[in-house]
Amino acid sequence: xxxxxxxxxxxxQLEKLPGVGPKSAQRLxxxxxxxxxxxxxxxxxxxxxxxDRMTLCERCQGFSEASICAICSDPKRDPSLICVVAxxxxxxxxxxxxxxxxxxxxxxxxxxxxxGVGPERLKIRELLARLESGSVAEVILATNPTVEGDATALxxxxxxxxxxxxxxxxxxxxxxxxxxxxxxxxxLLSAFEYRRxx
Amino acid sequence: xxxxxxxxxxxxQLEKLPGVGPKSAQRLxxxxxxxxxxxxxxxxxxxxxxxDRMTLCERCQGFSEASICAICSDPKRDPSLICVVAxxxxxxxxxxxxxxxxxxxxxxxxxxxxxGVGPERLKIRELLARLESGSVAEVILATNPTVEGDATALxxxxxxxxxxxxxxxxxxxxxxxxxxxxxxxxxLLSAFEYRRxx
Numbered sequence: 001x002x003x004x005x006x007x008x009x010x011x012x013q014l015e016k017l018p019g020v021g022p023k024s025a026q027r028l029x030x031x032x033x034x035x036x037x038x039x040x041x042x043x044x045x046x047x048x049x050x051x052d053r054m055t056l057c058e059r060c061q062g063f064s065e066a067s068i069c070a071i072c073s074d075p076k077r078d079p080s081l082i083c084v085v086a087x088x089x090x091x092x093x094x095x096x097x098x099x100x101x102x103x104x105x106x107x108x109x110x111x112x113x114x115x116g117v118g119p120e121r122l123k124i125r126e127l128l129a130r131l132e133s134g135s136v137a138e139v140i141l142a143t144n145p146t147v148e149g150d151a152t153a154l155x156x157x158x159x160x161x162x163x164x165x166x167x168x169x170x171x172x173x174x175x176x177x178x179x180x181x182x183x184x185x186x187x188l189l190s191a192f193e194y195r196r197x198x
Numbered sequence: 199x200x201x202x203x204x205x206x207x208x209x210x211q212l213e214k215l216p217g218v219g220p221k222s223a224q225r226l227x228x229x230x231x232x233x234x235x236x237x238x239x240x241x242x243x244x245x246x247x248x249x250d251r252m253t254l255c256e257r258c259q260g261f262s263e264a265s266i267c268a269i270c271s272d273p274k275r276d277p278s279l280i281c282v283v284a285x286x287x288x289x290x291x292x293x294x295x296x297x298x299x300x301x302x303x304x305x306x307x308x309x310x311x312x313x314g315v316g317p318e319r320l321k322i323r324e325l326l327a328r329l330e331s332g333s334v335a336e337v338i339l340a341t342n343p344t345v346e347g348d349a350t351a352l353x354x355x356x357x358x359x360x361x362x363x364x365x366x367x368x369x370x371x372x373x374x375x376x377x378x379x380x381x382x383x384x385x386l387l388s389a390f391e392y393r394r395x396x
Contacts, residue, residue, distance in 0.1 A: 002293055004263040010248035013241045018229050019222060030287045031216050032245060033252050033261050034306070040249040043211045044242040047230055050208035051238040054231050063231050065202040089228045095200055108232070 007033070059130065061106045061123040063088050071095075071103060078102045080137040084127065084156065086110045086144060094142070102140070105130065110148040111155055119155065127156075131163055138166040145172055145190075205231070257328065259304045259321040261286050269293075269301060276300045278335040282325065282354065284308045284342060292340070300338070303328065308346040309353055317353065325354075329361055336364040343370055 003011060007029060014025040032040055056062070057069035064070070071077055071091075081102025085091055091104050107122040130136065139160055143149035157167045172190030174183055183191070201209060205227060212223040230238055254260070255267035262268070269275055269289075279300025283289055289302050305320040328334065337358055341347035355365045370388030372381055381389070 002290060004252060004261070004268065006244075006248040006251040006263060007261060010244045013244040016237075016241070017226055019225070024217060026287060026290065027217070028215055029248065030261070030285065032249060033286070035249070037249055039214075040245060043214070044246040046204075046208045046211040047238060047245070048242040050204040050227065051230060051233070051235060053204040054202060063202070063205060063228075065204060070202065087228065088231070089224060092200060092224065 060104045061108065061126055062091050062104055076101070080135055081140070082127075082130065082136055082138070083140045083142050085142050086149060086152070090142065090144075102138075105139075107143070107152070110143055110146075110152040112148050122152070124156070124159070128159075128163075131160070131165055136165055138168060141167065141169045145170075258302045259306065259324055260289050260302055274299070278333055279338070280325075280328065280334055280336070281338045281340050283340050284347060284350070288340065288342075300336075303337075305341070305350070308341055308344075308350040310346050320350075322354070322357070326357075326361075329358070329363055334363055336366060339365065339367045343368075 002008075010029045010032065011022075011025045014020055014028050015022060017025075020028070032043070053065060054063045055065070055067070057064040057072055058067050059072040060069060062069050062071070064072075066073070072079075078101050082105050083094065083100060083102055084105045084107060085094070086107050086109060088106050088108075091106065094100050094104075105123070105127050107124065107127075109117055109122050111117060111119065111122070127139075131139075139156075141153040141156055143152045153169055157169070160167045171194045172187065173194050174180070174187065174191045180188070200206075208227045208230065209220075209223045212218055212226050213220060215223075218226070230241070251263060252261045253263075253265070255262040255270055256265050257270040258267060260267050260269070262270075264271070270277075276299050280303050281292065281298060281300055282303045282305060283292070284305050284307060286304050286306075289304065292298050292302075303321070303325050305322065305325075307315055307320050309315060309317065309320070325337075329337075337354075339351040339354055341350045351367055355367070358365050369392045370385065371392050372378070372385065372389045378386070
């Protein structure tokens with residue numbers, strides 16, 4: 001028995017976190033044991049509190065403290081423009097840009113038949129409900145440019161077009177500051193496809 | 199305000215963990231929000247429980263559930279042989295080898311004047327107390343072969359030799375499976391110094 005029970009339990013719990021292997025779980029566990037009791041309590045409380053107090057925004061399905069999130073309830077945001085993302089963390093990435101003034105819709109995943117994730121597992125019903133009012137002008141599909149992200153965007157585009165809403169997809173192309181020499185073929189091809197007159 | 203309060207608190211708490219930057223703290227936080235409440239409670243409880251229930255072994259200063267740890271209280275271990283390590287996780291590394299049958303002493307750090315860590319901050323008094331009985335035959339200094347680890351070993355050697363106990367240091371040399379061509383100069387030099395007849 002290499003570890004006492006409470007330590008073994010902690011290590012196995014930490015190992016479940018994404019990107020935390022057995023070695024870093026051990027390192028984190030020993031770090032926690034060596035911290036002042038008050039600091040450890042604060043960490044444990046923060047974990048529990050965040051999970052208990054954060055809920056899904058009824059409108060955009062992003063994480064929120066209130067039933068309608070800060071973005072959806074902000075009168076300065078344009079509710080006729082919905083940016084659809086796979087994960088809540090993608091909202092943060094776009095918000096950091098400080099440019100987008102529309103609202104979001106978080107799918108909480110992408111279609112992935114291999115992992116058994118079909119459309120019913122994503123927040124698509126909730127997106128369709130938001131379109132029912134007819135006041136939405138454009139849906140921007142901002143899932144990642146991966147096989148699953150593209151498939152999810154394609155699926156949604158086919159679902160939304162009949163409703164008569166404008167459906168767009170984020171452009172693919174050269175990243176700013178990128179080097180043609182290092183760009184992969186698919187990105188370069190997309191950069192040509194999306195080219196525009198200057 | 200990019201994050202709601204409970205989420206912001208969680209992110210800032212996670213950021214304090216070693217090796218967790220702002221980006222991975224966010225990723226971990228969103229992961230936690232997306233997990234079933236029961237799983238999150240189990241993680242928070244494991245953190246708190248481990249800290250509450252693990253204490254320092256009165257003898258070796260390693261982490262232990264009881265006042266004397268499993269290794270120190272094991273009659274099959276040789277208490278006349280003490281392996282001194284810097285951190286509790288080093289005990290795990292040596293135990294994994296499944297060869298060492300002596301006991302340990304955890305210093306909980308190494309001498310580091312730059313960081314204000316002097317001898318009084320390490321568990322050296324406790325080590326000296328263990329030697330008072332006169333029943334300890336050998337102290338193996340197994341701090342890391344770094345500047346601080348070496349300095350700590352040297353300091354301890356000078357402190358312990360007058361007591362009349364045998365003081366040894368782990369060998370430096372080529373790692374098993376290593377390549378002469380890739381060995382750094384200091385390691386190679388040590389391998390020559392530590393060479394023995396075969």
